[in-house]
Each structure stands twice: as C-alpha cells, then as structure tokens.
Amino acid sequence: MNILYFALIREHIGKSSETIDLPSGINTVGGVIDYLEGQGDNYQIAFAQPDLIRAAVNDEYVGLDHAVSDADELAFFPPMTGG
Amino acid sequence: MKISVQSDDFDISEEIKQLTDGRTDIGAVASFVGLVRDIHGVKKINKLTLEHFPAMAKKELNKIANQAMDRWQVEDLTIIHRYGEMLPGDQIVLVITTSHHREAAFTAAQFIMDWLKTDAPFWKKEETEDGTHWVAAKTDDDEKKERWK
Numbered sequence: 001m002n003i004l005y006f007a008l009i010r011e012h013i014g015k016s017s018e019t020i021d022l023p024s025g026i027n028t029v030g031g032v033i034d035y036l037e038g039q040g041d042n043y044q045i046a047f048a049q050p051d052l053i054r055a056a057v058n059d060e061y062v063g064l065d066h067a068v069s070d071a072d073e074l075a076f077f078p079p080m081t082g083g
Numbered sequence: 084m085k086i087s088v089q090s091d092d093f094d095i096s097e098e099i100k101q102l103t104d105g106r107t108d109i110g111a112v113a114s115f116v117g118l119v120r121d122i123h124g125v126k127k128i129n130k131l132t133l134e135h136f137p138a139m140a141k142k143e144l145n146k147i148a149n150q151a152m153d154r155w156q157v158e159d160l161t162i163i164h165r166y167g168e169m170l171p172g173d174q175i176v177l178v179i180t181t182s183h184h185r186e187a188a189f190t191a192a193q194f195i196m197d198w199l200k201t202d203a204p205f206w207k208k209e210e211t212e213d214g215t216h217w218v219a220a221k222t223d224d225d226e227k228k229e230r231w232k
Contacts, residue, residue: 007134007206008217056204059139075136079220082133082164082205083117083176083196 001070003032005046006077009053012046022070029055030064032074052078084148084160088140090167093177102159102181109158113188114179115196121171123218126211128171135166136204147198151180154194155187162195164205197227 004017026035033053036043047053055062056075068074085101087093095116103109119131144162151157163177178195182188207218 004136006136006204007208056136056139059142061202075139077136077204078206078217080201080204081207081218081220082135082203083200 001032001068002073004073004075006075008078009046009076013042022068027067027069028064029057029062029066029068029074032068033064033076046076054079084152085162086141086144086148087161087163088135088137088144089163089165092165092174093163095177095179098161098163098177098179102161102179106158106181108183109181111182111185111188112179113182113185113192114177115192116174117176117196119169119171119173119175123209123211126209126213128209128211130210131169131171131173131175132208132210133166133169133175134206134208135164139204140164140166143203144199147195147202150198151191151195155182155191156184157182157187157191160191160195162199164199164203166205194231197224197231200224201228 001022002017002019005013010016023035026032033047037047054077055064057066057068057072095114099112103112121128144164148160148162158181161179165175169175178192180188180191201224208215209218
C-alpha cells in the first residue's frame with residue numbers, strides 16, 4: 001500500500017511517502033495507524049494526538065474506521081489551515 | 084468556472100475581466116483576497132510556506148465551488164489558491180463570484196472561503212523570529228463552516 005504524509009506528520013515521520021505491505025488482519029485506516037506506531041518513535045510522535053490526524057483514501061477524506069486494502073493509496077495529514 | 088492551484092501570483096483585475104468580458108447580465112461581482120500577515124499574536128512573521136496535497140487540492144476546491152453554484156444564483160466564479168513560499172503582503176487566495184444581484188455574490192464568496200479554510204488540503208508554516216512552526220487549525224473556523232449546514 002502506498003502512503004503519503006503531509007505537513008507536520010510528514011516532518012515527524014521523516015518522509016513524504018512510502019510503500020508498505022499491509023499485514024494480514026489490518027483492514028482499516030485506524031488499523032494502519034496502530035501498525036505504523038509499532039514501527040518507531042517517529043511514527044508514535046506523528047500519530048500521538050488522534051484529534052489532529054486527518055486521512056484520505058484514494059483522494060477522498062475518510063474516517064479512521066474506513067476500510068483499506070493493499071491497492072489503496074492512503075494519506076495522513078493534520079487539520080487543514082489554508083485560505 | 085475557473086479553479087486554479089498555482090505557485091504564481093495572480094492579478095485580481097485580470098481575473099474579474101475574464102469573468103465579466105462580453106457579459107451585460109452580471110450586476111454584481113464580489114471578491115475576496117487573502118494576504119500574508121506579518122504578525123501572528125505577538126510574533127513577527129518573516130515568511131509563510133503553503134504546503135498542499137496536489138492530487139486533492141483542485142478537486143476539493145471544485146467540490147466547494149459546485150456547492151456554491153448549486154446553492155446560490157451565481158453566474159460564474161473563480162478560485163485561485165497559491166502554494167509555496169510567500170512573504171508578508173503577498174496574496175494567498177482569491178475568490179470571485181458574479182451574479183445578477185449582490186446578495187448571491189456576497190454570500191457565495193463567504194461560503195467558499197469558510198469551507199475552503201477547513202476542507203481544502205493546504206497547510207501553513209510560519210517562519211518567525213523564534214523559528215518555524217505549523218499553524219494550528221482554529222476551532223472557530225470549524226464553527227464558521229458549520230453555520231452553512
């Protein structure tokens with residue numbers, strides 16, 4: 001699965017994108033976060049405040065309970081501050 | 084309808100001209116320009132960087148624009164949102180709405196700005212005298228969006 005990171009989350013994790021093999025049994029956005037948090041301190045810091053995490057699957061905003069599969073592109077970012 | 088996500092600056096009079104040229108049915112043009120401020124609270128801002136999600140930015144602005152066109156009698160509109168590095172005084176965002184009468188133009192422009200603040204995937208990073216930091220989202224921006232529901 002391809003994952004994109006933006007803004008503060010990108011800086012905490014230290015990369016703007018990566019491809020992971022989705023472990024079996026992980027099938028929601030929230031599940032991916034739980035998995036990533038086990039991959040290092042940088043991920044734990046990036047995802048430490050759940051209310052400051054927004055997600056999109058295939059360029060559509062979704063909630064953390066949204067289903068994902070290996071073929072999806074997932075993006076994580078903080079609340080938007082444009083305008 | 085023109086939606087643009089670009090690093091280049093824009094010229095408001097040129098954009099208005101594009102919406103009104105050759106038309107005599109438009110009685111109202113409302114516009115909003117967002118600029119980079121040099122002060123945030125007590126801190127002086129030297130530079131602002133706008134990061135965006137390229138695959139989603141234009142698409143989300145399109146959705147907001149279509150909602151505005153559906154809800155009010157807007158003849159046409161333009162939204163330009165810039166990304167990249169900007170200095171105080173620089174233009175960040177432009178919204179122009181045209182209509183037969185002023186009310187639809189004013190209201191639709193305000194609606195677009197309120198939605199854009201929370202739904203368009205852009206993030207501001209400020210460089211101040213104390214270092215750089217990401218701007219936190221404001222809860223009152225969420226409330227401003229909610230009032231349109």
